[in-house]
Amino acid sequence: MAVDQKSEVRGQRSAQAISNTQYPISQVVALAGGVGGAKLAHGLAQQLAPDQLTIIVNTGDDFEHLGLLICPDIDTVLYNLAEVQHPQQGWGRADESFQVLEETKRLGHDAWFRLGDRDIALHLLRRQMLDAGMSLTEVIAALARRLGVTHLVLPMSDQSVRTIIHTPEGELPFQEYFVHRRTEPTMLGMHMAGLEQARPTAAVSTALAEADLIIFCPSNPYVSIDPILALPSVREAVARTPTIAVSPIIGGRALKGPAAKMMAEVGADVSAVGVARHYADLLDAFVLDQADRRLVDAISALGIRSFVTDTIMRDKTDRARLAAEVLSFAQSRKPVP
Numbered sequence: 001m002a003v004d005q006k007s008e009v010r011g012q013r014s015a016q017a018i019s020n021t022q023y024p025i026s027q028v029v030a031l032a033g034g035v036g037g038a039k040l041a042h043g044l045a046q047q048l049a050p051d052q053l054t055i056i057v058n059t060g061d062d063f064e065h066l067g068l069l070i071c072p073d074i075d076t077v078l079y080n081l082a083e084v085q086h087p088q089q090g091w092g093r094a095d096e097s098f099q100v101l102e103e104t105k106r107l108g109h110d111a112w113f114r115l116g117d118r119d120i121a122l123h124l125l126r127r128q129m130l131d132a133g134m135s136l137t138e139v140i141a142a143l144a145r146r147l148g149v150t151h152l153v154l155p156m157s158d159q160s161v162r163t164i165i166h167t168p169e170g171e172l173p174f175q176e177y178f179v180h181r182r183t184e185p186t187m188l189g190m191h192m193a194g195l196e197q198a199r200p201t202a203a204v205s206t207a208l209a210e211a212d213l214i215i216f217c218p219s220n221p222y223v224s225i226d227p228i229l230a231l232p233s234v235r236e237a238v239a240r241t242p243t244i245a246v247s248p249i250i251g252g253r254a255l256k257g258p259a260a261k262m263m264a265e266v267g268a269d270v271s272a273v274g275v276a277r278h279y280a281d282l283l284d285a286f287v288l289d290q291a292d293r294r295l296v297d298a299i300s301a302l303g304i305r306s307f308v309t310d311t312i313m314r315d316k317t318d319r320a321r322l323a324a325e326v327l328s329f330a331q332s333r334k335p336v337p
Protein backbone atom coordinates (compact mmCIF):
# COMPACT_ATOMS: atom_id res chain seq x y z
CA MET A 1 0.00 0.00 0.00
CA ALA A 2 1.28 3.45 -0.79
CA VAL A 3 2.11 5.57 2.22
CA ASP A 4 -0.63 8.05 1.34
CA GLN A 5 -3.17 5.18 1.25
CA LYS A 6 -2.03 4.21 4.72
CA SER A 7 -2.45 7.80 5.96
CA GLU A 8 -5.89 7.74 4.41
CA VAL A 9 -6.76 4.59 6.40
CA ARG A 10 -5.49 6.27 9.55
CA GLY A 11 -7.11 9.62 8.81
CA GLN A 12 -10.52 8.02 8.44
CA ARG A 13 -10.38 6.50 11.88
CA SER A 14 -8.47 8.95 14.03
CA ALA A 15 -11.52 10.51 15.71
CA GLN A 16 -12.74 7.08 16.72
CA ALA A 17 -9.26 6.19 18.01
CA ILE A 18 -9.01 9.11 20.39
CA SER A 19 -12.39 8.46 21.96
CA ASN A 20 -11.93 4.68 22.14
CA THR A 21 -8.61 4.27 23.80
CA GLN A 22 -7.35 4.42 27.32
CA TYR A 23 -3.68 4.38 26.24
CA PRO A 24 -1.69 7.55 25.64
CA ILE A 25 0.60 5.70 23.22
CA SER A 26 -0.38 6.94 19.79
CA GLN A 27 1.40 4.56 17.42
CA VAL A 28 2.07 0.91 18.19
CA VAL A 29 3.82 -1.51 15.84
CA ALA A 30 3.59 -5.25 16.46
CA LEU A 31 6.08 -7.60 14.81
CA ALA A 32 4.40 -10.95 14.26
CA GLY A 33 4.63 -14.41 12.75
CA GLY A 34 3.00 -17.75 13.53
CA VAL A 35 -0.03 -18.50 15.68
CA GLY A 36 1.30 -16.90 18.91
CA GLY A 37 1.98 -13.68 17.02
CA ALA A 38 -1.50 -13.66 15.48
CA LYS A 39 -3.13 -14.24 18.86
CA LEU A 40 -1.43 -11.24 20.48
CA ALA A 41 -2.06 -9.14 17.36
CA HIS A 42 -5.76 -9.96 17.79
CA GLY A 43 -5.55 -8.93 21.46
CA LEU A 44 -3.89 -5.64 20.52
CA ALA A 45 -6.54 -5.03 17.86
CA GLN A 46 -9.15 -5.33 20.62
CA GLN A 47 -7.35 -2.67 22.68
CA LEU A 48 -6.19 -0.19 20.05
CA ALA A 49 -8.08 1.62 17.32
CA PRO A 50 -7.11 0.95 13.69
CA ASP A 51 -5.10 4.14 13.40
CA GLN A 52 -3.03 3.26 16.47
CA LEU A 53 -1.82 -0.22 15.51
CA THR A 54 0.21 -1.55 12.60
CA ILE A 55 1.04 -5.25 12.43
CA ILE A 56 4.19 -6.01 10.44
CA VAL A 57 4.24 -9.67 9.45
CA ASN A 58 6.99 -12.08 8.51
CA THR A 59 6.92 -13.32 4.90
CA GLY A 60 9.92 -15.67 5.21
CA ASP A 61 7.50 -18.64 5.50
CA ASP A 62 5.86 -17.81 2.16
CA PHE A 63 6.19 -20.16 -0.79
CA GLU A 64 4.72 -20.97 -4.19
CA HIS A 65 2.53 -24.09 -4.21
CA LEU A 66 0.15 -25.33 -6.92
CA GLY A 67 0.64 -22.01 -8.67
CA LEU A 68 -0.54 -20.08 -5.58
CA LEU A 69 1.42 -17.75 -3.33
CA ILE A 70 1.04 -19.10 0.22
CA CYS A 71 1.57 -16.47 2.92
CA PRO A 72 0.93 -18.44 6.12
CA ASP A 73 1.88 -15.79 8.65
CA ILE A 74 -0.05 -12.98 6.97
CA ASP A 75 -3.12 -15.16 6.47
CA THR A 76 -2.97 -16.35 10.08
CA VAL A 77 -3.01 -12.72 11.25
CA LEU A 78 -5.84 -11.81 8.85
CA TYR A 79 -7.98 -14.82 9.82
CA ASN A 80 -7.44 -14.20 13.53
CA LEU A 81 -8.28 -10.49 13.25
CA ALA A 82 -11.37 -11.39 11.23
CA GLU A 83 -12.15 -14.10 13.84
CA VAL A 84 -12.58 -16.78 11.17
CA GLN A 85 -9.48 -18.85 12.06
CA HIS A 86 -9.57 -22.57 12.77
CA PRO A 87 -10.22 -22.69 16.53
CA GLN A 88 -7.75 -25.48 17.38
CA GLN A 89 -4.99 -25.07 14.80
CA GLY A 90 -4.92 -21.27 14.97
CA TRP A 91 -4.01 -21.17 11.23
CA GLY A 92 -6.34 -21.83 8.31
CA ARG A 93 -10.11 -21.34 8.37
CA ALA A 94 -12.87 -22.46 10.71
CA ASP A 95 -15.61 -24.59 9.08
CA GLU A 96 -13.14 -25.71 6.44
CA SER A 97 -13.54 -28.50 3.88
CA PHE A 98 -10.85 -30.18 1.77
CA GLN A 99 -12.54 -31.22 -1.46
CA VAL A 100 -9.94 -29.60 -3.73
CA LEU A 101 -7.10 -31.17 -1.73
CA GLU A 102 -8.74 -34.63 -1.92
CA GLU A 103 -9.26 -34.27 -5.67
CA THR A 104 -5.63 -33.20 -6.27
CA LYS A 105 -4.61 -36.33 -4.29
CA ARG A 106 -6.81 -38.50 -6.52
CA LEU A 107 -5.09 -36.91 -9.51
CA GLY A 108 -1.69 -37.92 -8.16
CA HIS A 109 -0.56 -34.80 -6.29
CA ASP A 110 1.48 -35.37 -3.09
CA ALA A 111 -0.78 -33.21 -0.95
CA TRP A 112 1.46 -32.71 2.09
CA PHE A 113 0.43 -29.08 2.49
CA ARG A 114 -3.21 -28.95 3.64
CA LEU A 115 -4.91 -26.08 1.89
CA GLY A 116 -8.63 -26.00 2.60
CA ASP A 117 -11.34 -24.96 0.14
CA ARG A 118 -12.18 -21.63 1.79
CA ASP A 119 -8.47 -20.90 2.14
CA ILE A 120 -7.97 -21.69 -1.56
CA ALA A 121 -10.62 -19.09 -2.43
CA LEU A 122 -8.50 -16.40 -0.79
CA HIS A 123 -5.38 -17.74 -2.51
CA LEU A 124 -7.06 -17.61 -5.93
CA LEU A 125 -7.96 -13.95 -5.41
CA ARG A 126 -4.42 -13.20 -4.22
CA ARG A 127 -3.03 -14.88 -7.35
CA GLN A 128 -5.36 -12.86 -9.57
CA MET A 129 -4.42 -9.55 -7.93
CA LEU A 130 -0.69 -10.30 -8.04
CA ASP A 131 -0.96 -11.32 -11.70
CA ALA A 132 -2.77 -8.03 -12.38
CA GLY A 133 0.36 -6.24 -11.13
CA MET A 134 -0.61 -5.30 -7.58
CA SER A 135 2.12 -5.40 -4.93
CA LEU A 136 1.80 -7.88 -2.07
CA THR A 137 1.13 -4.92 0.26
CA GLU A 138 -1.77 -3.76 -1.94
CA VAL A 139 -3.13 -7.30 -2.22
CA ILE A 140 -3.08 -7.83 1.55
CA ALA A 141 -4.82 -4.48 2.09
CA ALA A 142 -7.54 -5.54 -0.36
CA LEU A 143 -7.96 -8.99 1.22
CA ALA A 144 -8.03 -7.43 4.72
CA ARG A 145 -10.83 -5.09 3.59
CA ARG A 146 -12.81 -8.00 2.16
CA LEU A 147 -12.42 -9.95 5.42
CA GLY A 148 -13.56 -6.91 7.41
CA VAL A 149 -10.15 -6.38 9.05
CA THR A 150 -9.76 -2.68 9.85
CA HIS A 151 -6.29 -2.69 11.45
CA LEU A 152 -3.30 -2.29 9.19
CA VAL A 153 -1.58 -5.60 8.35
CA LEU A 154 1.64 -5.15 6.38
CA PRO A 155 3.88 -7.77 4.80
CA MET A 156 7.45 -6.96 5.84
CA SER A 157 8.54 -6.66 2.20
CA ASP A 158 7.09 -6.76 -1.30
CA GLN A 159 10.15 -8.66 -2.51
CA SER A 160 10.46 -12.42 -2.07
CA VAL A 161 12.46 -13.39 1.03
CA ARG A 162 12.45 -17.11 1.83
CA THR A 163 13.66 -18.82 5.01
CA ILE A 164 15.94 -21.75 4.28
CA ILE A 165 16.76 -24.17 7.11
CA HIS A 166 20.20 -25.81 7.17
CA THR A 167 19.99 -29.46 8.22
CA PRO A 168 22.33 -32.48 8.10
CA GLU A 169 20.40 -33.48 4.94
CA GLY A 170 21.11 -30.14 3.29
CA GLU A 171 19.12 -26.93 2.89
CA LEU A 172 15.33 -27.21 3.19
CA PRO A 173 12.84 -24.45 2.25
CA PHE A 174 10.90 -23.52 5.39
CA GLN A 175 7.55 -25.23 4.68
CA GLU A 176 9.37 -28.34 3.44
CA TYR A 177 11.14 -28.46 6.83
CA PHE A 178 8.16 -27.34 8.93
CA VAL A 179 5.19 -29.15 7.42
CA HIS A 180 6.51 -31.88 5.10
CA ARG A 181 9.31 -32.99 7.43
CA ARG A 182 7.44 -32.00 10.66
CA THR A 183 10.58 -30.15 11.90
CA GLU A 184 12.30 -33.52 12.41
CA PRO A 185 15.70 -32.67 10.85
CA THR A 186 18.10 -30.91 13.20
CA MET A 187 18.43 -27.19 12.48
CA LEU A 188 22.11 -26.36 12.09
CA GLY A 189 21.44 -22.80 10.97
CA MET A 190 19.32 -20.83 8.53
CA HIS A 191 19.51 -18.09 5.95
CA MET A 192 17.09 -15.86 4.10
CA ALA A 193 17.17 -16.37 0.33
CA GLY A 194 16.57 -13.08 -1.51
CA LEU A 195 17.53 -10.87 1.43
CA GLU A 196 20.19 -9.01 -0.58
CA GLN A 197 17.56 -7.73 -3.03
CA ALA A 198 14.81 -7.14 -0.45
CA ARG A 199 13.86 -3.99 1.41
CA PRO A 200 11.06 -3.12 3.81
CA THR A 201 8.07 -1.50 2.10
CA ALA A 202 7.53 2.25 2.39
CA ALA A 203 4.53 1.55 4.64
CA VAL A 204 6.69 -0.60 6.95
CA SER A 205 9.44 2.05 7.12
CA THR A 206 6.87 4.77 7.87
CA ALA A 207 5.17 2.69 10.57
CA LEU A 208 8.51 1.99 12.25
CA ALA A 209 9.58 5.65 12.04
CA GLU A 210 6.28 6.84 13.56
CA ALA A 211 6.03 4.14 16.26
CA ASP A 212 6.32 5.10 19.89
CA LEU A 213 6.21 1.44 20.94
CA ILE A 214 7.29 -1.72 19.13
CA ILE A 215 5.97 -5.04 20.43
CA PHE A 216 7.70 -8.33 19.64
CA CYS A 217 4.82 -10.80 19.70
CA PRO A 218 5.33 -14.28 21.24
CA SER A 219 6.56 -15.60 17.91
CA ASN A 220 9.52 -17.80 17.00
CA PRO A 221 12.58 -15.51 17.39
CA TYR A 222 14.55 -17.21 14.60
CA VAL A 223 12.02 -17.79 11.84
CA SER A 224 9.31 -15.20 12.60
CA ILE A 225 10.95 -12.09 14.10
CA ASP A 226 14.58 -12.27 12.89
CA PRO A 227 13.56 -12.20 9.19
CA ILE A 228 11.77 -8.86 9.79
CA LEU A 229 14.76 -7.48 11.72
CA ALA A 230 17.14 -8.66 8.98
CA LEU A 231 15.70 -6.29 6.35
CA PRO A 232 17.82 -3.20 5.67
CA SER A 233 17.32 -0.38 8.24
CA VAL A 234 14.68 -2.25 10.28
CA ARG A 235 16.98 -3.18 13.17
CA GLU A 236 18.22 0.43 13.36
CA ALA A 237 14.63 1.77 13.41
CA VAL A 238 13.66 -0.70 16.15
CA ALA A 239 16.76 0.25 18.19
CA ARG A 240 15.60 3.91 18.21
CA THR A 241 12.14 3.05 19.63
CA PRO A 242 10.89 1.76 23.02
CA THR A 243 10.31 -1.99 22.75
CA ILE A 244 8.67 -4.82 24.67
CA ALA A 245 8.71 -8.56 23.88
CA VAL A 246 6.43 -11.34 25.05
CA SER A 247 8.19 -14.66 25.58
CA PRO A 248 7.08 -17.53 23.31
CA ILE A 249 8.84 -19.92 25.71
CA ILE A 250 7.05 -20.97 28.90
CA GLY A 251 8.66 -23.39 31.35
CA GLY A 252 11.33 -24.29 28.79
CA ARG A 253 8.79 -25.18 26.09
CA ALA A 254 7.06 -23.46 23.19
CA LEU A 255 3.27 -23.65 23.34
CA LYS A 256 3.25 -24.30 19.60
CA GLY A 257 5.86 -24.77 16.92
CA PRO A 258 9.56 -25.56 16.93
CA ALA A 259 11.02 -22.54 18.81
CA ALA A 260 12.24 -24.61 21.80
CA LYS A 261 13.69 -27.35 19.57
CA MET A 262 15.49 -24.77 17.43
CA MET A 263 16.89 -22.96 20.48
CA ALA A 264 18.28 -26.24 21.83
CA GLU A 265 19.76 -27.16 18.45
CA VAL A 266 21.62 -23.87 18.05
CA GLY A 267 22.90 -24.11 21.63
CA ALA A 268 20.77 -21.32 23.15
CA ASP A 269 19.34 -21.44 26.68
CA VAL A 270 15.81 -22.84 26.12
CA SER A 271 14.00 -20.45 28.44
CA ALA A 272 12.44 -17.01 28.58
CA VAL A 273 15.94 -15.75 29.50
CA GLY A 274 17.27 -17.25 26.27
CA VAL A 275 14.63 -15.31 24.34
CA ALA A 276 15.40 -12.05 26.19
CA ARG A 277 19.11 -12.59 25.55
CA HIS A 278 18.45 -13.21 21.86
CA TYR A 279 16.80 -9.78 21.52
CA ALA A 280 18.80 -8.15 24.33
CA ASP A 281 20.34 -5.16 22.52
CA LEU A 282 16.90 -4.18 21.18
CA LEU A 283 14.75 -4.73 24.29
CA ASP A 284 13.57 -2.33 26.99
CA ALA A 285 10.92 -4.53 28.57
CA PHE A 286 9.95 -8.19 28.62
CA VAL A 287 6.80 -10.11 29.55
CA LEU A 288 7.20 -13.64 30.81
CA ASP A 289 4.84 -16.26 32.11
CA GLN A 290 4.06 -16.74 35.79
CA ALA A 291 5.55 -20.25 35.52
CA ASP A 292 8.92 -18.53 34.90
CA ARG A 293 8.74 -16.00 37.75
CA ARG A 294 12.10 -17.22 39.11
CA LEU A 295 13.82 -15.93 35.91
CA VAL A 296 13.08 -12.24 36.62
CA ASP A 297 16.48 -11.59 38.22
CA ALA A 298 18.32 -13.08 35.24
CA ILE A 299 16.34 -10.78 32.92
CA SER A 300 17.04 -7.75 35.13
CA ALA A 301 20.73 -8.67 34.90
CA LEU A 302 20.43 -8.08 31.13
CA GLY A 303 19.23 -4.52 31.88
CA ILE A 304 15.68 -5.36 30.80
CA ARG A 305 12.67 -4.68 33.04
CA SER A 306 10.18 -7.51 33.20
CA PHE A 307 6.53 -8.16 33.94
CA VAL A 308 5.19 -11.54 35.04
CA THR A 309 1.68 -12.64 34.12
CA ASP A 310 -0.37 -15.47 32.62
CA THR A 311 0.80 -15.34 28.98
CA ILE A 312 -1.27 -18.29 27.73
CA MET A 313 -3.95 -17.00 25.35
CA ARG A 314 -6.72 -19.60 25.53
CA ASP A 315 -9.52 -17.42 24.19
CA LYS A 316 -10.40 -13.96 22.88
CA THR A 317 -10.64 -12.51 26.40
CA ASP A 318 -7.15 -13.80 27.31
CA ARG A 319 -5.74 -12.16 24.17
CA ALA A 320 -7.29 -8.80 25.08
CA ARG A 321 -6.18 -9.09 28.71
CA LEU A 322 -2.56 -9.90 27.80
CA ALA A 323 -2.50 -7.09 25.23
CA ALA A 324 -3.77 -4.63 27.85
CA GLU A 325 -1.07 -5.75 30.30
CA VAL A 326 1.66 -5.45 27.67
CA LEU A 327 0.52 -1.92 26.76
CA SER A 328 0.20 -0.82 30.41
CA PHE A 329 3.59 -2.21 31.40
CA ALA A 330 5.30 -0.74 28.34
CA GLN A 331 4.02 2.68 29.37
CA SER A 332 4.90 2.40 33.05
CA ARG A 333 8.23 3.95 33.82
CA LYS A 334 9.09 1.20 36.29
CA PRO A 335 12.89 0.92 36.33
CA VAL A 336 14.88 -2.31 36.16
CA PRO A 337 15.06 -3.54 39.80
Ligand code: FO1
Nearest residue numbers: 034061071072075091092112113114115179
Ligand atom coordinates in the same frame (compact mmCIF):
# COMPACT_ATOMS: atom_id res chain seq x y z
N1 FO1 B 1 0.78 -26.24 9.03
C1 FO1 B 1 0.88 -27.58 9.14
O1 FO1 B 1 1.44 -28.08 10.11
N2 FO1 B 1 0.38 -28.40 8.14
C2 FO1 B 1 -0.26 -27.90 7.04
O2 FO1 B 1 -0.67 -28.68 6.17
C3 FO1 B 1 -0.40 -26.48 6.95
C4 FO1 B 1 -1.09 -25.88 5.90
C5 FO1 B 1 -1.28 -24.49 5.89
C6 FO1 B 1 -2.04 -23.87 4.90
C7 FO1 B 1 -2.21 -22.50 4.89
C8 FO1 B 1 -1.65 -21.72 5.90
O3 FO1 B 1 -1.84 -20.39 5.90
C9 FO1 B 1 -0.91 -22.31 6.91
C10 FO1 B 1 -0.72 -23.68 6.93
N3 FO1 B 1 0.02 -24.31 7.93
C11 FO1 B 1 0.15 -25.67 7.99
C12 FO1 B 1 0.64 -23.51 8.99
C13 FO1 B 1 1.99 -22.91 8.57
O4 FO1 B 1 2.80 -23.82 7.91
C14 FO1 B 1 2.71 -22.43 9.82
O5 FO1 B 1 1.82 -22.01 10.80
C15 FO1 B 1 3.58 -21.26 9.64
O6 FO1 B 1 4.28 -21.18 8.46
C16 FO1 B 1 4.54 -21.13 10.84
O7 FO1 B 1 4.46 -19.87 11.29
